[in-house]
Amino acid sequence: MSRFVTAAELGLLGCxxxxxxLKRPGQGALGHCDRCGxxxxxxxxxxxxxxxxxxxxxMILYVPANTMTMxxxxxxxxxxxxxxxxGVIYLWVQGSWELxxxxxxxxxxxxxxxxxxxxxxxxxxxxxxxxDRPGRTRLYRIIExxxxxxxxxVFVVALLVALVHFDVFGRVEAGGxxxxxxxxxxxxxxxxxxxxxxxxxxxxxxxD
Amino acid sequence: xxxxxxxxxxxxxxxxxRRKLQPGEVADCARCGHHLYRRHRFDVxxxxxxxxxxxVVFVLANVxxxxxxxxxxxxxxxxxxxxxxxxxxSGVGFVAFLSAMLVFFFPLAQIVLFxxxxxxxxxxxxxxxxxxxxxxxxxxxxxxxxxxxxxGILVAVVKLAGMMEVIPGIxxxxxxxxxxxxAALTSYDLQDIWDIAERLDDRExxxxxxxxxxx
Numbered sequence: 001m002s003r004f005v006t007a008a009e010l011g012l013l014g015c016x017x018x019x020x021x022l023k024r025p026g027q028g029a030l031g032h033c034d035r036c037g038x039x040x041x042x043x044x045x046x047x048x049x050x051x052x053x054x055x056x057x058x059m060i061l062y063v064p065a066n067t068m069t070m071x072x073x074x075x076x077x078x079x080x081x082x083x084x085x086x087g088v089i090y091l092w093v094q095g096s097w098e099l100x101x102x103x104x105x106x107x108x109x110x111x112x113x114x115x116x117x118x119x120x121x122x123x124x125x126x127x128x129x130x131x132d133r134p135g136r137t138r139l140y141r142i143i144e145x146x147x148x149x150x151x152x153x154v155f156v157v158a159l160l161v162a163l164v165h166f167d168v169f170g171r172v173e174a175g176g177x178x179x180x181x182x183x184x185x186x187x188x189x190x191x192x193x194x195x196x197x198x199x200x201x202x203x204x205x206x207x208d
Numbered sequence: 209x210x211x212x213x214x215x216x217x218x219x220x221x222x223x224x225x226r227r228k229l230q231p232g233e234v235a236d237c238a239r240c241g242h243h244l245y246r247r248h249r250f251d252v253x254x255x256x257x258x259x260x261x262x263x264v265v266f267v268l269a270n271v272x273x274x275x276x277x278x279x280x281x282x283x284x285x286x287x288x289x290x291x292x293x294x295x296x297x298s299g300v301g302f303v304a305f306l307s308a309m310l311v312f313f314f315p316l317a318q319i320v321l322f323x324x325x326x327x328x329x330x331x332x333x334x335x336x337x338x339x340x341x342x343x344x345x346x347x348x349x350x351x352x353x354x355x356x357x358x359x360g361i362l363v364a365v366v367k368l369a370g371m372m373e374v375i376p377g378i379x380x381x382x383x384x385x386x387x388x389x390x391a392a393l394t395s396y397d398l399q400d401i402w403d404i405a406e407r408l409d410d411r412e413x414x415x416x417x418x419x420x421x422x423x
Contacts, residue, residue: 004220036343133220155357158294159364200220
């Protein structure tokens with residue numbers, strides 16, 4: 001692969017918010033972007049530490065998100081507690097396997113892939129690995145793009161709670177699982193936002 | 209200040225010289241594949257029209273019920289705010305908060321701020337609070353989730369269809385339109401809007417621009 005010149009080498013800095021290119025004033029505090037006013041950083045501040053912290057919190061919360069009740073359906077005769085997985089199974093049994101697949105992908109595959117992808121990125125960056133940098137950057141772009149779709153099940157529960165509240169035919173209530181799951185999605189989004197993909201490309205000496 | 213001669217890849221830090229693109233063309237980073245910059249097919253006027261259309265559809269999507277369900281004569285209808293209030297009363301305030309912010313306030317704020325910025329640019333000047341508006345738009349972009357809610361509506365409808373009659377409302381079609389329009393609106397890179405604003409400044413002060421064009 002041919003050699004690319006980086007902004008760091010040229011003493012340039014691209015503003016993370018508006019893309020404006022600034023001439024970097026040496027070491028120390030960089031001040032603000034003269035176009036949009038954003039506080040400038042060479043790399044996202046404490047990128048790896050923040051990403052680790054948010055990712056670990058998300059992984060811990062993923063356990064109650066899956067084991068606690070997502071929603072409770074009650075009618076005169078009985079009451080059923082659904083978790084994410086039992087909700088997927090319900091859709092499957094009902095015959096709408098396409099939607100079962102969509103919910104399974106959004107609520108199970110996306111968060112787990114995101115955990116694995118972020119762990120891979122964090123570990124390879126920490127080790128200064130030069131393994132497939134374009135591929136790892138692409139991996140980062142993919143998790144940035146798909147992460148918010150995991151909020152799907154939280155919205156489904158919110159809608160069902162709003163719709164199903166009858167005296168006789170029963171009602172749907174949201175459980176702690178929905179809260180935990182919503183928090184997992186927010187935390188994984190914050191984790192991937194705090195990761196700086198430029199660290200994948202930086203020479204190993206730069207970080208820590 | 210003119211539009212930058214350089215462009216820096218925000219994902220791998222590679223530096224390129226900027227080239228003028230054809231409408232619809234995208235410049236990708238040759239090193240990591242990230243979209244560096246693009247020239248959108250839409251100009252400010254089309255974007256402004258889209259924004260105003262989005263505003264109208266947003267109102268319809270939130271005023272009319274999205275779906276109504278009928279269980280042997282008892283009926284219930286839901287709107288986005290209905291879902292927010294119901295989850296709040298159901299004791300899961302965080303779910304209510306998420307729904308309110310991600311599906312109502314952020315899309316609404318995006319529409320208002322886009323209108324504010326684009327109306328001024330259309331008239332040929334930056335609005336007074338341009339920086340603040342652009343900052344807020346950039347921060348909100350990843351958290352605006354109307355399209356996810358739209359898919360959620362479909363899943364909820366299918367879940368209920370087996371048990372009771374589900375009647376789609378005007379709100380459902382409006383919400384579908386809202387999803388498409390917001391997607392078109394946010395496909396516009398905020399960095400492009402910065403570049404448009406810079407070009408406006410250049411047109412206003414050509415003399416100042418030509419002397420400072422050395423770097």
